[in-house]
Amino acid sequence: MSLAPRLDLRQSQSLVMTPQLQQAIKLLALSNLEIEGFIAEEVERNPLLEASQTDEVVKPERIEREEPAAADELLAGTAPAEPIDVDYATESHQQDSISDGGGSFDGALSAGGSSGSGQMPEDGPDLDAFADTSYCLADHLLAQAGTTVSAIDFFIAQHLIDQIDEAGYLTVPLLDIAGRLGISLARVEGVLATIQTFDPTGVGARDLAECLTLQAKEADRYDPCMAKLLANLDLLARGDLGRLKRLCHCDDEDMADMVRELRAYDPKPGCRYGGEPAQAVVPDLFVRATGSGWLVEVNGATLPRVLVNRRYHAELSHGPQDKAAKAWLSDCLASANWLVKALDQRQRTIVKVATEIVKQQQAFFRHGVAHLKPMTLRQIADAIEMHESTVSRVTSNKYLSCARGMFEMKYFFTSAIQAADGGDAVSAQAVKSAIRALIAGEGAKILSDDTLVELLQAKGFDIARRTVAKYREALGIGSSVQRRRQKTLEGA
Known part of the structure; x- marks a missing residue:
């Protein structure tokens, strides 16, 4: 056996993911709105790209009702040079929006989506959509502080208001604020007391008890009994009304009256001026029933078309260029062509x-x-x-x-629950729906x-108790003890 050094030549195979392939895989996980932002960045970076809406209409994917187990063959097309786990022999086509296809689509957007048809609803435009949402809680409080506190205290008030969250609560200890500003704690407490008189009532509180206390004082309902109740909100949350009545020295009628009063208060007074407006979910796909089956199409209203500006490329190519400019222009063209494909x-994937x-889930849609x-x-x-990862x-x-x-x-992917009669297994979502229905109708x-x-x-569901508890908690439903206490509070 020789111990001398030598050179060996070996062959091996390995999977190498190029940057373009990595980017193509990343594109699959993005929603249509995220893709729109990505396209805007690419258009700004690459002068040969332009986003455009075209009038081209292509057929969406259709599932025939007569043969639910089979789909129409997709039209053949051109795929990118580097595959991302797609069958090149099949492609599907989609329309710009659901309005492009014939027929009605009742209730398709009942959850807040938009078909992108551009048509005005029958009852007129939604004027709330044009409301000015820039006026937030901080602006409202600063406007009141400007007419209430002195010029020196306004600086302290401004700092305190900056520490109030969207619900209206002060989130930073006063001692920290006093140390940060280099002033006495008493001065900060005095300014906070002024802020707590502002609208909405309860703003500037440091916890729930203080927030409700401010509202009780405003309503002239802050008596010794109410003070005791507000100091023991944990007992009220547990439904321990017997102990509360002993602490407050009141009878059933007075306790019921105080609980009813507390229900009328706002535990999050700042939310009426709320921060960011709720964003409606825009669908990426539309599914609708037709006379012959189901129609599946991409929501093209949220997906701008990307075109390669070949005329601009030709103009640049015929102009004076050095070697670096030619290489850059060639890279831009290759990148633009790749992105379009x-x-x-x-979309086809x-x-x-x-x-x-x-x-596979036609029974659900029906x-x-x-x-x-x-x-x-x-x-x-x-x-x-x-591949499963795709x-x-x-x-x-x-x-x-x-x-x-x-x-x-992801909603359509659920685990299986074995049927009690030995029949076909059912999905976990079906079991959750049954649990919700049973609890909703439990009554007293x-x-x-x-x-x-x-x-x-x-009902035919073979399910264990621990699974019922897990599904109930996933639905946000309390235990039987918690629901019983809630019923007691509602009846108080």
Whole structure:
């Protein structure tokens, strides 16, 4: 055996992800609105790219009702040079919006989406959409401080108002503010006391008890009994009315009156001036029923088309250029061509995945959540011959609008619950829907988790008590003890 150094030549295979391939994979996980922002950045960076809306209409993907297990063949097209796990032999086409297709689409946007049709609703435009939302709680408080406190105290008030959150609560200890400003604690407390007299009543409080106390004082309801009640809100939260009555030295009628008064107060007075307005969810896909099946299409209203400006490229190419300029222009053209193809492939991939989801969950779209089938990412991946990770990226942060409302695409992937009679398994969402319905109709008789198990088994769901508790908590529903206390408080 020789110990001398030598040179060996070996062959090996490895998967190398180029930057363009990494970017193409990242595009799959972005929603249409995120893609719009990405396109805007690319258009600003690359002079050969331009965003445009065209009148070109292409056919969306259709699922035939007569043969629900099969979809129409997609038209052949051109794919990017580097594949991102897409079958090049099949492609789907989509329209700009649901309004481009014939027929009605009742209730498709019931969850707040927009079809992008540009048509005004029958009852006129939504004037709230044009309201000025820039006037926030801080502006409202500063306007009052400017007419109430002195010039010196206004600086302290401004600092305090900056520390008040959107709900109206002061989030920083007064001692920290006093030390930061280099003034006495008493001076800061005096300015805060003035702020606490501002509208809305309860603003500037440091906790819930102080917030409700300020409102009780404003309503002239702050007597010794109310003070005791506000000092023991933890007992009220637990529904321990017997101990509260002993502490407050009051009877059932007085306690019921005080609880009723507290319900009329606002625990978050600053929210009426709220910070950021709620953003409506815009669907990435539309699904609607037709006479022959289901139609799946991309919401093109939120997805601008990207074009390569070849005329501008020709003008630049014929001008005087050095070697570096030619290389830069060539890179811009290659990047622009790649982006156009990658975005086109992204849309086709999304439609392909959504089409398979609709095909496997047709019972849900026809009859509701009780008929939602258990489904995994692997089932969809195997059916369309893609990798499971690709399906996961496609279904992330994307919403589907149908006649039943707006649903995140991940909603359709649920675990299986075995049927009690040995039949087909049902989805976890169907079980959650049954639990919600049972608790909503329980009335005065509160159902325990054990009782829920028995009722669910009677409906054909083979489910354990711990699973019922887990699903109940996931739905934001309290335990039987918590619901019983809530009923007691409501009846007080």
